Amino acid sequence: MPFRNFTSQARKIVAIGRNYAEHAKELGNEVPKAPFFFLKPTSSFVTEPNAIEVPKGAVVHHEVELGLIIGKDGRDIPATQADSYIAGYFLALDMTARNLQDEAKKKGLPWSVAKGFDTFTPVGKFIEKSAIPNPDAFRLWLKIDGKSVQDGPTSDMMFKIPQLIEHVSSVMKLEKGDVILTGTPSGVGPVQPGQTLTGGIRPLNSSNDISTFSFP
């Protein structure tokens, strides 16, 4: 597993916005006509058993997402070849200071702070590519202190993973170890300090998770 330590290898985290229609709508955003993305700093990765931090004054939302790891360098990758650039997957949270993001959006300012605090990209373990033969046929779920908050099928992604890789690599080359977060299903909401977030990913037709994580 050459990507077991992907959090120390990635040189960029590309995160896709509003890739599930229901999530775009729940925040009052338009459903995008083309994929769009933003960057998170790799310094925001956090792994178990460490904790997610809620910065003072921030209203921090959870967004459970499927992450993928790029296995080789590429630029202008056609969707038809995208699969060969995927080295594996992981379960992720795209933590977001929603109040700071709302303010940035109003002022036309970057999202980097709202998305970039330390511990704002909690991730699970490396998932072998063979464990996700069809990334369209899984459920992502998240619970706060045992109560379900997000539970959605990856088949609801408006822009599929090959299109995402094509789009991102048309702007910036993707390098071995880079990761892409593919967007979150609906159900996002605030996290309070002291709460525990538990998440998982499982095939649509199964009740067995292939990966889970739990973050205090």
Add this chain to the structure above:
Amino acid sequence: MPFRNFTSQARKIVAIGRNYAEHAKELGNEVPKAPFFFLKPTSSFVTEPNAIEVPKGAVVHHEVELGLIIGKDGRDIPATQADSYIAGYFLALDMTARNLQDEAKKKGLPWSVAKGFDTFTPVGKFIEKSAIPNPDAFRLWLKIDGKSVQDGPTSDMMFKIPQLIEHVSSVMKLEKGDVILTGTPSGVGPVQPGQTLTGGIRPLNSSNDISTFSFP
């Protein structure tokens, strides 16, 4: 010179926006009351003798800037201790697809694409820290095909480098090798394919550059 290859070591590029009042005004922006920043992907670095690319449909502006390299990990670094975190400097261009940035600002979307294309962070060679004992007392200049377009003193920075390091590290930890671009003086404008950009940095009281670069 452990940072001679800083472009392959950096895990993040943090770029400060509107740090020179005249530049903020020339684009019709308010002069900010606190520093703000965005992230550029490290895949956007380009070094001599390679060329800057102008993506199709993009109006690409030059922004000549002083870059600094972080020499050790730090978080919540007080301005009074910031200097000890600086390992050296470099001359940089923060290339910007202005039309895409304007569109992103209007729509409240991230700046990542407008700032993140391949070759959008041209940089010169590593500058020893000892060559810039006072980063406040230098001039940054840029010419297009030999014609002066930007020429401004670093003393015009509204937020000084120690404050920038304090601010950025209050949001996200800075890691050894990370770089910060400190903002651009006025005079930004479009670059046409085929034009050559030549820039330099020199002490205020001297006509000898301590570093220069030239990019086709």
